[in-house]
Amino acid sequence: MTKTEVTILDRLDQEMLEALRFRASAGKRSSARRHKLTMSDFKEIHRDVYRTSPVDAFESREILKCLERLENQGGIRQMEKTDKERLELPMNLWVYSPPPPAEPEVTMPPLHEKMGRVAHEWNRKAKQLTAYVAVNEWLMSDPDPTLIPLCERALEIFGKRKFTTYFSEPEKAFREISFGWLFSDQQYMRDFLDILKSEPPLLTEVYLAKAGKRGYASMDRGDILFVVENYTTCWSMAEALRTMDHGLGHLAWGIGKSFVSSVRSIRPDHGVAAIRYFGDLDASGLAIPIRANAQARAAGLPPVLPAVKLYDALFELGTPLPGKEKPVTRDRAEELAGWLCERHRDRAVELLIKGERLAQEWVGLRHLCMANAWHADVR
Structure with a gap:
């Protein structure tokens, strides 16, 4: 068999190659095409995979055969410097990263x-x-x-x-x-x-120099602080609120996890009597208001409560999709969903244990301008 021939590795050889790649790449740049490995490491892995012993008289011969098989397959390359023993083994070798998976073919559909x-x-x-x-x-x-x-x-x-x-x-x-x-x-x-075009606010929708109102879009109508996790939905709500009566004193972009800390910046002179929250339905989207609620309680502030009607709309309009976050256990899912109103909890638990999510942007500008049910959340 020549060095250019490609062999199909058996189960143990494949296990060996995967172990070599793991050891060689540990703590190194993952995008590199190859990584250097010493023969001492190779021997240690070889003994573990093939159940051999350093006192085995044929160990060097078996290692040479293994090196040849892996090199023929293209998984490694032996370096020239050897240990000068009777059966010479390389001092080091290159271990090649697996080739990237072939991209799936995308068929061109009938075009609009x-x-x-x-x-x-x-x-x-x-x-x-x-x-x-x-x-x-x-x-x-x-x-x-x-x-x-x-x-x-x-x-x-x-x-x-x-x-x-x-x-x-x-x-x-x-x-x-x-x-x-x-x-x-x-x-x-x-x-x-x-x-x-909708841009995220720098600090507020209308920047106010008046002390005590920085960080909020002031509505100057009521005593409710309404916090929205993502800026697009916050912007769409601000647009919809322009033409309706409501009880908001402030509409705030929570900036994701930042709300967990920023909730403590609320002071008595802000006139906030109620805090309502609307965010993504996923593990992190529920953990944010739960943690913010704990901070609010410790600071003597009103509780952070879910915007029930907006979550109604999110379940109705949204399509559950796999997210970046891993599925959580049922116990953890029930803990997170416990912040929601009772009628939403079971559906939220099912989402979380599947690792799926509902992005809050499903409740968009069109719905906010046309529907009335969610008005109860801002009054």
């Missing part, structure tokens, strides 16, 4: 008339082609052309289970792609996809 230019770009990577497929499917569905914010449109386009391989948080998909005729020009993309 607005997507004709895609046909000339069907040599791109699978993730990029999947983005085109998602947009094409959205156009084919005769979508509502009403302008909505970027994250809400992204969720509408990419919020399907089949796209989560490449877009695990579909509401953030447009942050990950910037190629080709459609996605490289942000203004062109917004016009093409009917996207309404």
Whole structure:
């Protein structure tokens, strides 16, 4: 057998190669094509995998055979310097990382008339082609052309289970792609996809120099502090609230986990009599208000309560999708879901133990402007 021939490794050889890769790459740059390993490490792993002993008279011969098999397969390469023994073994060797998995072939679907230019770009990577497929499917569905914010449109386009391989948080998909005729020009993309520009607030929607109100978008109507986990939904709520009566004194962007700490910045002179919260339905999205509620209680503040009607809407409008977070145990899921109102707990537990999530952007600007049920959360 020549060095260029490729062999099929048996179970033990495959186990050996995986162990070599694990040992050689430990604490090193994971993206490197190869890693150096000493012969002493190789021998230790060889004895563990093949159940040999250092006193075995044929150990060096078996190691040479193993080296040849692994090198023929392309998993390792022996370095030239040897130990000068009767059966010479290399002092060191290169252990090659496994080749990246082949990208799945993405078939070009029948194209919407607005997507004709895609046909000339069907040599791109699978993730990029999947983005085109998602947009094409959205156009084919005769979508509502009403302008909505970027994250809400992204969720509408990419919020399907089949796209989560490449877009695990579909509401953030447009942050990950910037190629080709459609996605490289942000203004062109917004016009093409009917996207309404919405920027996160720096500190407040209306920056106030008045002491005691920094960090909030002041509504100057009531005594409720309403906190929203993500800025897009906070922006959409602010837009919808402009034309309705409500009891909010402040609308706050929680900035994800930051709310756990920032809740303690509320002082008596802020006039906050109630705190309501709306966020993603996943493990971290529920842990935030639970921890913030504990901080509020310790500071003598009102409890952090769920926006019940908005969570109603999230369960109704949202599509549960696999998320980045791992499934949690049922006990942990019940602990997290316990913060929600009783009618939401069982469904939340089922989401959490499956490792699925509902992004709060499913409750978007269109719903907030058209529906009335959620008004109870802000009064």
